[in-house]
Every structure is written in C-alpha cells, then in structure tokens.
Amino acid sequence: MGSCYVIVIDGLGVGAQEDAGDYGDEEENTLGHVCEQTSCRLPNLERLGLGNIIPVASVPVVSNPLCAHGKMREQSVGKDSTTGHWEMAGIHLNRPFPTYPDGFPEDIIQQFCGGIGVERVLVNESYSGTEVIRDYGEEHLRTGYPIVYTSADSVFQVAAHVDVTPVEKLYEWCAFARDRLMTGEHGVGRVIARPFEGPPGAFERLSEQRHDFSIAPPEQNILGKLREGGVKTYAIGKIVDLFSERYFTQYRRTRHNAEGISQLLSLMSAISDSFVFVNLIDTDQKYGHRLDAEGYAQSLQEFDRAVPAIISKVQDDDLLVITGDHGNDPTNDSTDHSREFVPVLVFPGSCAEQLNLGTRETFSDIACTIADFFGLSADFHGKSMLMKE
Structure with a gap:
C-alpha cells in the first residue's frame, strides 16, 4: 500500500482566485510576486514542475517535470489556515470563522x-x-x-x-x-x-x-476515515492544533521549518503504510505577516534544498503531495492572508490522472486523493487526482 505524505507550505498562494475581490485581494500573487521581487531561485521545485503552474519570473517551465502539477481553488468561505487545512481534509465551511478587527465585545x-x-x-x-x-x-x-x-x-x-x-x-x-x-x-x-x-x-x-x-472539526473528514480504516496518522508542525489534537497516532510540534523538515525525514525512514500531514509555517508566520519578501524567499529556498532528500525517501509505492493553504503576499501593504489559488504537486507524476492537473475545483481533491490511495470509500466534495485503474 505505501505511505502518503502531504506537505503544506503555509501561506503559499499562486494568484488571486476569481472571488478575491470580495476579500480585497484581487492583486495578490504570493509566489509570483516574491520571485519577481527577489529573484528567488528554486531549482529543485523547478524540476518538480512548480514553474509550470503559473508564470514565475525565476522558476521557468520545464519540459519533463517530475510531478503532476496544477493549482487548487478554495471553496470554503475564508482564507485562514484552519479553513484551508479543513477543506484539504474534506470539510467545507459555508461561513467564515468570526474575526474582531475592533477587539472583542x-x-x-x-x-x-x-x-x-x-x-x-x-x-x-x-x-x-x-x-x-x-x-x-x-x-x-x-x-x-x-x-x-x-x-x-x-x-x-x-x-x-x-x-x-x-x-x-x-x-x-x-x-x-x-x-x-x-x-x-x-x-x-x-x-x-x-x-x-x-x-x-x-x-x-x-x-x-x-x-x-x-475549534473541534466536524467528524466527517479524511482523518477520521483513516482512523476508521486502521491507517496510522502522523502530524508535524501546527497540524495537530488545527485539528484539535484529534485523529493522530503521533504528533510532533515544531519551532521552525528546519525542525519540521528534520522530523519529516526521520519519520519517512521509520514508518510504512501510514499518512503524514506536515505544515511548514515559517513562510507565513515569520515572513508573510511581517511583509518580509526576502525572508519569505529564503524560507522557500530552505525547503527547496530539502526537496532532493525528501524525494529520495519516497518509496515506489508511496505518494507525496506538496501544496499551500492560502496566500500571504509579503510584497503588498497588508499583513493579512490573501484569497489565492494554491499550488499542488503530486509525486511521482506517473501516478496522477494526467501530468497537467489544471485548476482543481476544491482543496478537498486532496482528501479524495488520500482516500483513493488507501482504498477507502469517501463521499467528500471533490475528485481524486490519481490515475484510474
């Protein structure tokens, strides 16, 4: 069966969604603007196909990318980490979590x-x-x-x-x-x-x-399905907090991306037939919210340097997905998240339904893909990205 790994680069968006104007985000493009302003070089993500998703100044298109590649549209209302990760798990929110720009009552x-x-x-x-x-x-x-x-x-x-x-x-x-x-x-x-x-x-x-x-998530989600199916689940980073410390066989909170990457590599050498959910937070917490484009670029490059080690640990029957949860463009005047499409890279590309995955209708395509990979029945809104047998 193999293991499935989902890595979320927090705050990595790839351009404004059609409804971004409702959020005041119609000009945002986190990846595009960071690479344009900093000339951020990402040679390993380039080989995976990151530059094939949208035009990126310093990440060119490659003819034979290692990953199936595309972008995903968020259907839930909101643009925060909880909303994004929950939708990846198959949960759709019809109203945003409340915010208090003027303070609490x-x-x-x-x-x-x-x-x-x-x-x-x-x-x-x-x-x-x-x-x-x-x-x-x-x-x-x-x-x-x-x-x-x-x-x-x-x-x-x-x-x-x-x-x-x-x-x-x-x-x-x-x-x-x-x-x-x-x-x-x-x-x-x-x-x-x-x-x-x-x-x-x-x-x-x-x-x-x-x-x-x-806040506790609704029970109907892919993590609950995995638990019911007897699949061991692991969380690295803030994932465990986003899901109210539920569902996970084991979790590891992290202080920064370097620790998260190290924990992931260690876990990949120790487990089999499991699901691993990873959040790498530095791009969002340390740099996006602080409008630090150079720091954001350096954080992306730190992850890029780790890509070969991560890929080398993916076994023949494993699946790796790399994505984001929302945008957080550090090149603008807002310290808020942004309503953007997020990238999706699926490795190996040969397991996907097609190399160019296009624009996916919902983040919940990830939940459907995970269910498909582990042979579980799922009624989430979305479609698997895997090749049909």
Whole structure:
C-alpha cells in the first residue's frame, strides 16, 4: 500500500482566485510576486514542475517535470489556515470563522476576566504579536493583567510573561476561553496561548511553548476515515492544533521549518503504510505577516534544498503531495492572508490522472486523493487526482 505524505507550505498562494475581490485581494500573487521581487531561485521545485503552474519570473517551465502539477481553488468561505487545512481534509465551511478587527465585545472580556480571576486585561485590539509585547509587556509586568489581542485571523490570543503567569496557568486560561467563551457565534478558529520572557526592551516570545486551542472539526473528514480504516496518522508542525489534537497516532510540534523538515525525514525512514500531514509555517508566520519578501524567499529556498532528500525517501509505492493553504503576499501593504489559488504537486507524476492537473475545483481533491490511495470509500466534495485503474 505505501505511505502518503502531504506537505503544506503555509501561506503559499499562486494568484488571486476569481472571488478575491470580495476579500480585497484581487492583486495578490504570493509566489509570483516574491520571485519577481527577489529573484528567488528554486531549482529543485523547478524540476518538480512548480514553474509550470503559473508564470514565475525565476522558476521557468520545464519540459519533463517530475510531478503532476496544477493549482487548487478554495471553496470554503475564508482564507485562514484552519479553513484551508479543513477543506484539504474534506470539510467545507459555508461561513467564515468570526474575526474582531475592533477587539472583542465587552461582555466576552468581562466573562474572561471573571472566569480567570483578574480585574481587567490589556489591549483588546488587533495587534502584531511582537509589537504588542513590546508596547504592553512592561505594563503587564507591573500589573499582572494578561494581554488579550487578535489579528486579521480568527484568533483570541493571550500573552503573558512566564515570570508573572506560569505557562500551565496561561494554558488553563486559554482552555477556559476556548471551552466557555469562544463558542457559537464567537467560535473563533483558534485560541492561542502566547508566553514570553525576558526584561523590558528585550522581550522574546517562547514559540516552542505557544499552544493553539482550535475549534473541534466536524467528524466527517479524511482523518477520521483513516482512523476508521486502521491507517496510522502522523502530524508535524501546527497540524495537530488545527485539528484539535484529534485523529493522530503521533504528533510532533515544531519551532521552525528546519525542525519540521528534520522530523519529516526521520519519520519517512521509520514508518510504512501510514499518512503524514506536515505544515511548514515559517513562510507565513515569520515572513508573510511581517511583509518580509526576502525572508519569505529564503524560507522557500530552505525547503527547496530539502526537496532532493525528501524525494529520495519516497518509496515506489508511496505518494507525496506538496501544496499551500492560502496566500500571504509579503510584497503588498497588508499583513493579512490573501484569497489565492494554491499550488499542488503530486509525486511521482506517473501516478496522477494526467501530468497537467489544471485548476482543481476544491482543496478537498486532496482528501479524495488520500482516500483513493488507501482504498477507502469517501463521499467528500471533490475528485481524486490519481490515475484510474
């Protein structure tokens, strides 16, 4: 049977979808603009066929790509990681997760304060995570009040210094918010614990101790099908958080892409007949949101250098899929995600229905492809990309 690997390069879009104007994203093209602005060279992804999907200034078309290649359209409403990964798993959302550009309602804040036993919180605005601790960290140290903030994503974030609030206590606060407050109409995609350390002027977020409390996904998804079918499933990176710590035989959170790639290569040498879901977050979290095109390009090149090692570990009966979950164009003025098509590369190309996969109608083609690969029945909206026997 073999193993199936799905690698998601977070925030890698390949041009605005037809409905991008509804999101204010009609000019976005993450891959195209990054490569145009930085002359980013990706020789290994080039050989896979990345430059065959859309015109890319520094990634030319190749005549015999190693992968079947195309792009996928998102059908769900939204442009965040939870929505994108859920649609890959076969879940379609008819309404977006709520966002709070003007901060959370006062009754939510009051209930949060009462539930965790504090008089008040700081901030309650949409704010950059690094800037919010720079601007309010010292006041937090003086008062002990937690820093509550959000972003353009559907998130309720709580930051606290480890010398003021132990990490486990911060987790308890976030679990309370997740289970008691951020539900129903306020059911945000994620409640995120953001511990930090250090003295004023040199605060540092403890990324390895960040914890995401995600909204629980509907049970009807490919991960549930795999579990029912007895297929072992593994998550690397933030995948486990996006699926509320469900479904996985084993998971490995990571601090950065280098660790994620290392964990993947190690796992590929140790497993068989399994499913592995990987998220590489640096392109989005470190560079897309911070409008750092050069950093984004370097992160893509880091992954590109790992491609030969990854391909070398793909066995004859294995399947590898490389894709994205939304766009995050660092060359514009917005730090938000963008409503874009995402690339899809399927290796080996010979197993796909055709080498040029065209424009797929939904991210859920991945769920259908996984089900097809493992011989499972699936009624997800979408089509398998594999060759029909």
